[in-house]
Amino acid sequence: MKFFLIKRLSTFAATLFAATLLTFFALEILPGDPALVILGVDAPDSAVAALREQLGLNRPVTERYIDWISHFLRGELGVSYTYSVPVSELLRERLAITIPLALMAMALSVVIAFSLGIYAATHHNRHGDVLVMGVSQLGISIPNFWLALMLILLFAVNLGWFASGGFPGWYAGWWPALKALILPAIALATVQGAILARFTRSATLETMREDYVRTARAKGLNRRQTLWRHVLRNAMISVVTVMGLQFANLLAGTIVVESVFALPGIGRLILQSIANRDVVVVRDIVTLLVAMVVIINLVVDLLYALIDPRLRSSDV
Amino acid sequence: MSDKRLPGNTLASHKAGRTVASAPASIWRRTLEHRSFLAGSILTSLLAGMALLSLFWTPHNPTRINIRQRLASPSLEHWLGTDQFGRDILSIIMTGAQNSIMVGVVAVGIGLLFGVMLGLIAASAKGWVEELIMRVCDFMYAFPVILLAIMLVATLGSGAINAILAIGIFAIPTFARLARASANAIWSREFVLAAQAAGKSAIRITWEHILPNIVSVIVVQATVEFALAVLAEAALSYLGIGSQPPTPSWGRMLSEVQTLVFLNPWLAVYPGAAIAMTVLGLNLLGDGLRDVLDPRLVYKR
Numbered sequence: 001m002k003f004f005l006i007k008r009l010s011t012f013a014a015t016l017f018a019a020t021l022l023t024f025f026a027l028e029i030l031p032g033d034p035a036l037v038i039l040g041v042d043a044p045d046s047a048v049a050a051l052r053e054q055l056g057l058n059r060p061v062t063e064r065y066i067d068w069i070s071h072f073l074r075g076e077l078g079v080s081y082t083y084s085v086p087v088s089e090l091l092r093e094r095l096a097i098t099i100p101l102a103l104m105a106m107a108l109s110v111v112i113a114f115s116l117g118i119y120a121a122t123h124h125n126r127h128g129d130v131l132v133m134g135v136s137q138l139g140i141s142i143p144n145f146w147l148a149l150m151l152i153l154l155f156a157v158n159l160g161w162f163a164s165g166g167f168p169g170w171y172a173g174w175w176p177a178l179k180a181l182i183l184p185a186i187a188l189a190t191v192q193g194a195i196l197a198r199f200t201r202s203a204t205l206e207t208m209r210e211d212y213v214r215t216a217r218a219k220g221l222n223r224r225q226t227l228w229r230h231v232l233r234n235a236m237i238s239v240v241t242v243m244g245l246q247f248a249n250l251l252a253g254t255i256v257v258e259s260v261f262a263l264p265g266i267g268r269l270i271l272q273s274i275a276n277r278d279v280v281v282v283r284d285i286v287t288l289l290v291a292m293v294v295i296i297n298l299v300v301d302l303l304y305a306l307i308d309p310r311l312r313s314s315d316v
Numbered sequence: 317m318s319d320k321r322l323p324g325n326t327l328a329s330h331k332a333g334r335t336v337a338s339a340p341a342s343i344w345r346r347t348l349e350h351r352s353f354l355a356g357s358i359l360t361s362l363l364a365g366m367a368l369l370s371l372f373w374t375p376h377n378p379t380r381i382n383i384r385q386r387l388a389s390p391s392l393e394h395w396l397g398t399d400q401f402g403r404d405i406l407s408i409i410m411t412g413a414q415n416s417i418m419v420g421v422v423a424v425g426i427g428l429l430f431g432v433m434l435g436l437i438a439a440s441a442k443g444w445v446e447e448l449i450m451r452v453c454d455f456m457y458a459f460p461v462i463l464l465a466i467m468l469v470a471t472l473g474s475g476a477i478n479a480i481l482a483i484g485i486f487a488i489p490t491f492a493r494l495a496r497a498s499a500n501a502i503w504s505r506e507f508v509l510a511a512q513a514a515g516k517s518a519i520r521i522t523w524e525h526i527l528p529n530i531v532s533v534i535v536v537q538a539t540v541e542f543a544l545a546v547l548a549e550a551a552l553s554y555l556g557i558g559s560q561p562p563t564p565s566w567g568r569m570l571s572e573v574q575t576l577v578f579l580n581p582w583l584a585v586y587p588g589a590a591i592a593m594t595v596l597g598l599n600l601l602g603d604g605l606r607d608v609l610d611p612r613l614v615y616k617r
Contacts, residue, residue, distance in 0.1 A: 015455050026471050137352075137603075141543070141596035143550050146570060146588030153581050252460035256551050260574070271555065274466060286467060290459060 004305060012298045019290040020072070024065050027279050072287065078280035082273070087284045090269060097167055098254055098265035101181050105188035105250060110243070112193030117200025117239075122227065124205060132197065139194025144253050148187035148260040155183060165262040184261045188253050192246060199242045203235040210234070237307055244300030248293040353604020359597025367413035376404035378411045379562050390582075399569075399583060400576055409590050411564040416546045416594060419480050419559075423545040424538050426484025431491020432534060436526060438492065439499035440518045450496065453489035462551060469557040476559035479552045483545045494537050498530040532609035539602035543595045550591050566591050 035043075035051040052058055056067070071077070077087035120132035156164035162183050168176045207213065208231050216226045255267030262268075266285060273281040370378075381401045390397045397405055434453075438446040465482035472478045502508060502525065511521050552558035553567030561568070566587040573583040 011451060011454065014451070018455050019459075023467070026467055137599060138592070138596060141599055142592045143547055143554075143567075143588060143595075145551060145554050146584075146591065149570065149574065149577065149584045149588065153577050153584065157578055157581065248457075248460040252462035255462050255466075256555060259555060270463075270466060274469075282467075286463060289463060293460070 005302075008298065008301055008305075012294060015294050016291060019294070020069055020287055021065075023283055023286050023290070024068065025061075027283050028061060068283070072284065077284045080273075080278055080281045082276045082278045083281075087281055090281065091266075091285070091288070094264060094266045094269045096170060097181070097263055098258070098267065100178075101184055101188070101258070101263070101265065102250055102254055104181055104185035105192060105254075106243070106247075108185055108189035109192035109196055112189060113196030113200050113239070116193070116197040118204055118227075118232070120197070120201040121204035121208065129201075132201070136194040136197045139190050140198075142191065144187050144191045145256045145260050147190055148184065148257050151183045151187055152260070165260070167263050180261075180263070184257045184263060187257050187260070188250065191253065192250055195246065196239065196243060200235070200239050203238045204231060207231045207235040237304065241300050241304055244296050247296045251289060251293065350604045350608055352600040353608055356597050356599070356601030356604050359593055360601050363413055363594050363597060364417065366410050367417050370407070370410035370414060374404070374407035374410050376407045378403060378407035378564055380404075389580075397580070397582060399573065405583070405586055408564045408569060409566070409586055412566045412569065412587065412590065413594075415476075415559055415563055415565045416549065416591075419476070419483070419549040420542040420545045423480045423483040423549075424487060424541050426481070427487025427491050427541060428534065428538055431488040432495045434488065434492040435495025435497075436499055436522050438496045439503055439526070440522050446496070449492065453492050456486070456489045459486070462548070462555075465548070465552050466555075466557060469552075476563065476565075479549060479558040480545075482552075483548045486548075487541050487545070490541065491534070491537060494533060495530060498533050499526045502526050502529045532605075536602050536606045536609065539598055539605060543598035543602070546591065546594050546598070 035048045035055060035057065039047055039051060056064060059067075068078075075088075077091070079086050080090060083090060116132045116136065120129040123129045152164045155162045163180060167180045170177045213226060213230050216230045217223075221229065254265065255270065257263075258265040258267035259271065266289070270282060270285055272278075273285070381403060382398070383401065386398060386400055399405055399408070434449050438449040464486055465479055468482045468485075469475070469478050499522075508521060508525055511525055516524070549558055549565075550567030550570075553565045554571045556568070556571060558567055559565040569587040570584060573580075573587075577584045
């Protein structure tokens with residue numbers, strides 16, 4: 001376990017380090033001078049030069065990298081060029097939308113996945129199973145932003161139950177705010193849920209073939225008891241792992257779906273910042289997002305090893 | 317679904333593996349009987365046919381603007397109606413198929429070429445080389461493809477090529493992991509040991525014994541990755557960082573008509589349905605190929 005932990009943690013640190021290097025230097029070659037972005041193209045050369053000096057853009061790249069990373073590690077994020085507000089403030093505002101959205105989508109996809117996946121597994125090779133597999137195959141194939149558009153078409157344009165986009169802000173009360181996130185969450189959760197449902201089905205089927213399940217049946221538990229006490233508890237371990245690994249996809253999906261619904265979340269912020277050549281914001285947010293994904297993968301791995309001792313010794 | 321075709325004793329046929337189950341005649345029978353393979357091939361051929369046809373014929377010129385006929389409903393002249401500029405939607409959708417296929421082929425090509433190469437190197441070299449390659453792949457997995465594409469596009473500028481590049485790069489670790497895992501399994505087989513004993517070099521063994529034995533797995537993965545590439549390209553074009561006008565692209569069509577769904581909802585339906593059908597076809601084809609090419613895997617599904 002100790003060796004596993006050390007190995008896993010060092011990979012984790014190396015991944016994060018490489019991610020900061022990649023993000024920093026990729027954005028270094030970004031065309032466009034931040035000083036020009038702030039002052040506008042018509043600014044006199046002397047002003048641009050002065051601002052470059054002030055922003056520290058004239059210092060060597062390595063020095064600026066170290067400077068950035070040491071501040072970043074202490075939680076001191078930069079100040080946005082275009083918004084002239086600290087990135088941390090922007091982040092707080094935007095995460096207040098993206099995180100509830102991602103959580104809602106995650107919860108919804110779990111409900112979809114577990115009910116469909118377990119139903120299909122317990123009705124293996126019967127009509128219900130075939131139907132679930134067909135529907136989930138379709139769910140995987142639908143682009144989430146198109147589903148989002150279709151949801152707008154149906155629930156906002158035709159039925160008028162929801163607004164077609166935008167976000168009223170949390171100060172408008174929790175219900176109007178949540179309501180604005182329902183359609184985006186459904187759009188995200190359908191695709192995720194379809195993927196997870198297939199995993200849940202195959203994991204449940206696989207566990208049902210295990211010897212200990214037969215033993216449980218032999219000792220007199222009925223099908224339902226066996227399913228809940230033995231099959232699902234074991235099958236869920238691998239499903240939860242996949243869920244963790246799918247988190248990166250969910251985040252990426254959020255970027256697109258936020259665009260469809262004009263939600264001012266992290267995704268919109270990244271897209272706008274890139275359009276505005278706002279290197280400071282892009283750098284900090286991309287690094288944070290990657291860190292989030294890496295941390296979740298680490299947690300999943302560690303939890304997995306904690307639950308399933310067989311994994312600790314093997315090459316992970 | 318597919319499990320039905322196996323004889324009752326799955327474990328026995330699983331162990332018997334190739335020799336029993338894949339006599340040449342039964343490959344064709346399996347292929348024709350496999351429903352998802354059949355459905356997948358039909359959908360995929362439809363896509364390919366549409367793209368091919370559009371190379372030399374479309375009902376109308378997909379880029380010709382005709383304001384007087386804008387937002388027309390479906391009619392005999394315009395089967396799917398026209399868009400906000402009076403362009404024929406069917407023609408744009410048909411031409412858009414070219415774009416999706418091109419993106420898929422190039423992106424999967426990049427991922428497959430470099431991924432399989434890295435995977436094979438990792439499997440034959442072992443030791444720190446294998447470790448390094450696999451850790452780099454792990455690292456690349458931490459970047460969601462959309463994020464990678466956005467960064468690449470931010471650095472190199474918007475355009476189809478950069479989007480394709482990003483999708484292709486993202487596919488590399490998937491192919492590398494798959495190739496390494498499958499190659500490792502082959503490396504431990506007796507006939508490879510025999511080849512080693514006969515003094516064949518690692519490169520020769522890889523080329524003559526490993527690669528031919530992992531091709532089917534790679535082909536299956538390529539089909540699935542193709543579907544992912546089509547989806548990713550559509551998303552990037554929707555965000556405005558994929559293919560640029562006037563190249564017809566299903567993803568961009570969706571972003572262009574988004575504000576018009578109030579006027580003509582069908583405008584938003586067609587391109588999305590085209591994407592979904594393409595992806596569905598490729599996924600079904602991949603599933604079918606997996607079963608048809610390697611009957612042993614059927615047991616595991």
